[in-house]
Amino acid sequence: MNFMGYTRPDGGVGVRNHLLVLPSVVCASDVAARIALQLNGAVYVTHQHGCAQLPSDSAQTKRTLVGFGANPNVAACIVVGLGCETIQAKDVADEIAKMTAKPVVYLSIQEEGGTLNAIARGVRIGREMLAELSLMRREEHPISKLILGLECGGSDAWSGLSANPAVGNASDRLIRAGGTSILSETQEMIGAEHLLARRAASPEVAERLFAVVRRAEEGALADGVDIRLANPTPGNRQGGLTTLEEKSLGCISKAGLEAPLQEILGFSERPTRRGLIFMDTPGHDIESITGMVAGGAQVIFFTTGRGTCTGCPIAPVIKVCSNSPTFERMRDNMDADAGPIIEGKKTIDEIGGELFDEMLKVASGRSTKSEDLGYGSFAINRIGPTQ
Amino acid sequence: MTFNAHSVTEKDDVASVVCDIAPGETVTMQRRSGTLALTAVTAIPAGHKIALRDFRAGESVIKYGEVIGAASEDISKGAHVHVHNLEGLRGRGDKR
Numbered sequence: 001m002n003f004m005g006y007t008r009p010d011g012g013v014g015v016r017n018h019l020l021v022l023p024s025v026v027c028a029s030d031v032a033a034r035i036a037l038q039l040n041g042a043v044y045v046t047h048q049h050g051c052a053q054l055p056s057d058s059a060q061t062k063r064t065l066v067g068f069g070a071n072p073n074v075a076a077c078i079v080v081g082l083g084c085e086t087i088q089a090k091d092v093a094d095e096i097a098k099m100t101a102k103p104v105v106y107l108s109i110q111e112e113g114g115t116l117n118a119i120a121r122g123v124r125i126g127r128e129m130l131a132e133l134s135l136m137r138r139e140e141h142p143i144s145k146l147i148l149g150l151e152c153g154g155s156d157a158w159s160g161l162s163a164n165p166a167v168g169n170a171s172d173r174l175i176r177a178g179g180t181s182i183l184s185e186t187q188e189m190i191g192a193e194h195l196l197a198r199r200a201a202s203p204e205v206a207e208r209l210f211a212v213v214r215r216a217e218e219g220a221l222a223d224g225v226d227i228r229l230a231n232p233t234p235g236n237r238q239g240g241l242t243t244l245e246e247k248s249l250g251c252i253s254k255a256g257l258e259a260p261l262q263e264i265l266g267f268s269e270r271p272t273r274r275g276l277i278f279m280d281t282p283g284h285d286i287e288s289i290t291g292m293v294a295g296g297a298q299v300i301f302f303t304t305g306r307g308t309c310t311g312c313p314i315a316p317v318i319k320v321c322s323n324s325p326t327f328e329r330m331r332d333n334m335d336a337d338a339g340p341i342i343e344g345k346k347t348i349d350e351i352g353g354e355l356f357d358e359m360l361k362v363a364s365g366r367s368t369k370s371e372d373l374g375y376g377s378f379a380i381n382r383i384g385p386t387q
Numbered sequence: 388m389t390f391n392a393h394s395v396t397e398k399d400d401v402a403s404v405v406c407d408i409a410p411g412e413t414v415t416m417q418r419r420s421g422t423l424a425l426t427a428v429t430a431i432p433a434g435h436k437i438a439l440r441d442f443r444a445g446e447s448v449i450k451y452g453e454v455i456g457a458a459s460e461d462i463s464k465g466a467h468v469h470v471h472n473l474e475g476l477r478g479r480g481d482k483r
Contacts, residue, residue, distance in 0.1 A: 157403045157434040160451070161393055190477045192453070220478040227478025228470075240403060240434030242468070243475030246455035305434075323434075342393065342405060344417075 001177050003146065004138035004364040005072075005298075009101035012072035013145040015298045015363040017136055018043050018314050019129050020074045021122065022065060024092045024106075025050030025085035031109055032080040035122035041130050043313045045378040051085040057384030062087045062095075064268040064380045067294030069096035069104065073314045075136060076103040076129040078122055083110030103129060138365065144178030146363060147271065149292035149300040149315070150254040151184065153285035155232075156239025156305025158322035160250020162341035162351070163303035167320055169352020170301065170359060171276070172256035180274045182265075182297055183255045184281040184288045186216040187231055191245030192252045196278070201260045208264040212280040231283055235306045254303065267381050268294035286310060286379040289317070299363055301355070309333045310377040311370025316362045319369060320355060335368050392416040392437060394423065396452035401436040401468050408437070414465075428465035436468040448473055 006014035021044040023032040029046035036044035045068065049061045069077040069092065077096055081089025093106035105125050112118040150171060152159055171181040189196065193213040200206035220227035232241045241247050255261075259276035268291045271277045279295060281288040285308065289300055293315045300315055302308070305322035307330035321327035324339030336355060340346035362368055394402040394416045402416050402423075408431040415424045423439070431437050442448065442458040448468065449455070459474045466472075 157436070161395065161403065191455070191475075195453070217478050221480040221483055224480045224483065226475075226481045228475055237470060240432070240436065240469075242436070242470055242473050243456040243477075245453070245475055245477055246450055249451040249453050249455065344390070 001143045001360070002140045003143055003360050005141050005145065006075065006136055007139050007141070008072045010099065012100065012296075013141045013298070014072040014075060015316065015365075016073040016314065017075045017133055018073055019126060019133060020044065020069060020077045020314060021126065022069055022077055022079050022092070023047065023050070024065060024079055024081040024087045024089040027051070027082035027085065028080040028089070028109060031115055031118050031122070034119050035078065035080065035126060038119070038123045039126045039130060041133070042126055043376065045313055045376060047378060047380055049380055049382070050087040052387040053086065054384040054387060057382055058086055060267055060383055061380050062092065064290060064294045065092050066095045066099070067268045067270070067296070068290070068314065070099045071293055071296060071298070071314055073298050074102070075133045078126055078129070079104065079106040080118065080122060081106065081108045083108040103132070142178065143174060143360070144274065146174065146299065147180045147182065147297045148174055148359065149182050149184070149289060149297035151285060151289055151292070151300055152251055152254060152303040153310075154304040154306035154308040155236055155241060155247060155250065156322060157241055158339075158342055159303055159305045160253055161322070162338035162348075163305070163320045163322040164250055164253040165348045166338045166341065166351040166355055167301045167303055168253045168256035169348055170355040171254065172258050173352065173356045174359070175256070175259040175275050178274065180271055180277060181255070181259070182271065182277045182279050182292045182295060183252070184279040184292055185251060185283045186212050186280050187244070187283040188248045188251040189213045190217050190227070190248050191243075192248035196252055196255065196261060199259070199261045199276070201262050205261055205264060209261070209278060212264060239305050254301070265295060267291045270296050282381055284379065284381070286377045287381040289377070290379050291381060299359055301359070303338075307333060309370070309373070309375070311368070311373070311375025313376040313378060316368045317370045318355070318358060318362055332373070333369050390415045390417050394418055394439070395450060398449050398452040400439045400449050402439055403434060403436055404431050406433050407431070426465050428463055429467045431467045438462045438464050438466050438468050440464050
């Protein structure tokens with residue numbers, strides 16, 4: 001089974017062909033945005049980090065920025081720094097180039113002599129890159145080259161009965177064909193981790209899964225609060241979800257029924273195995289998607305019951321709605337409806353098959369609603385306070 | 388026959404209702420062992436859970452064949468099960 005994607009120098013395959021303008025530090029965010037806005041076809045992210053961070057936190061921020069630039073959906077990248085920051089633009093650019101051999105250029109606002117000079121140089125470099133990108137063509141690739149990210153957000157009681165198991169069905173199909181799926185959101189494993197651990201490929205993988213879930217639970221225990229103050233959210237509760245255990249049991253059905261769990265990754269780390277992977281991320285949708293895309297995911301399935309609108313600047317996000325009333329109300333944001341499962345009109349296997357076909361079309365170029373609406377949601381998970 | 392509730396596994400002792408249910412209304416669902424019907428004793432909003440049996444306070448509540456929490460008060464068969472009478476058992480720093 002094949003899809004049409006862009007061949008990258010390192011053997012990776014992009015499902016999109018983006019020029020990404022990436023600030024290495026918060027101080028360069030405005031310049032990065034202005035460079036990208038001048039270039040028809042460029043995308044950018046902004047963030048609040050890159051300086052005044054403890055080493056472990058800084059390392060995670062840098063790994064995420066490098067991973068975003070290294071994602072095969074990015075054809076070329078301009079990294080913008082201020083000049084005096086901890087996470088230097090040059091280092092980020094060098095690492096991306098070393099990992100992928102794709103065209104990467106960095107610029108420093110202080111070296112360029114201020115905002116206007118930096119913007120002008122960035123736009124000139126970007127225009128040349130876009131001209132090169134415009135000549136690239138999609139080629140046929142096996143779907144073993146695909147990494148799918150699995151996300152749920154704004155869940156309701158139907159998410160775990162329709163959209164999540166249908167996405168899980170599509171994920172099982174992808175993995176059977178040699179592809180890879182990343183499940184994430186560690187807090188939403190609490191109460192369901194034993195089920196996923198039974199599918200671990202080795203005792204070490206099971207142990208590591210229990211360890212990361214224990215750490216996620218420890219946060220609430222150490223704070224002396226009921227975790228339900230944070231999760232399930234007010235919208236989840238209104239939608240019929242009562243406890244975190246209930247939400248988690250629905251959440252893990254995105255991982256399908258059969259694929260063995262191969263590996264546990266830290267936030268924004270790259271998989272070293274194929275098949276089902278778990279990434280240790282927060283339940284925060286944008287941070288979780290950012291982590292998986294920085295880890296190399298080219299396509300995201302995002303299930304929702306309440307209806308969520310967010311996307312990702314460099315990866316298509318396919319929204320799968322758990323129920324038809326929300327699908328109809330939020331049609332502008334939803335790509336697929338799993339509601340017929342609730343109404344008994346279609347089976348999980350039928351919708352799973354449709355989602356799998358849709359994923360191949362999206363991987364081959366069909367745009368999703370969040371792309372059409374220009375969503376650029378991006379958030380880096382912090383593991384230390386700002387200094 | 389149309390059903391107005393979903394029960395995930397045979398072990399489950401709560402089910403999710405498809406539409407808003409009024410007290411006295413009949414709630415039906417398809418289970419592997421056959422059709423299950425019971426009478427709602429409270430109002431239950433769409434997507435929320437109905438108790439399929441009587442619970443004593445402290446008893447585990449099962450959905451997806453797994454424990455999703457414990458009854459925080461006695462719950463009658465046919466009643467709405469939600470945050471007012473069901474509490475999570477994990478991540479309870481407040482009970483440490």
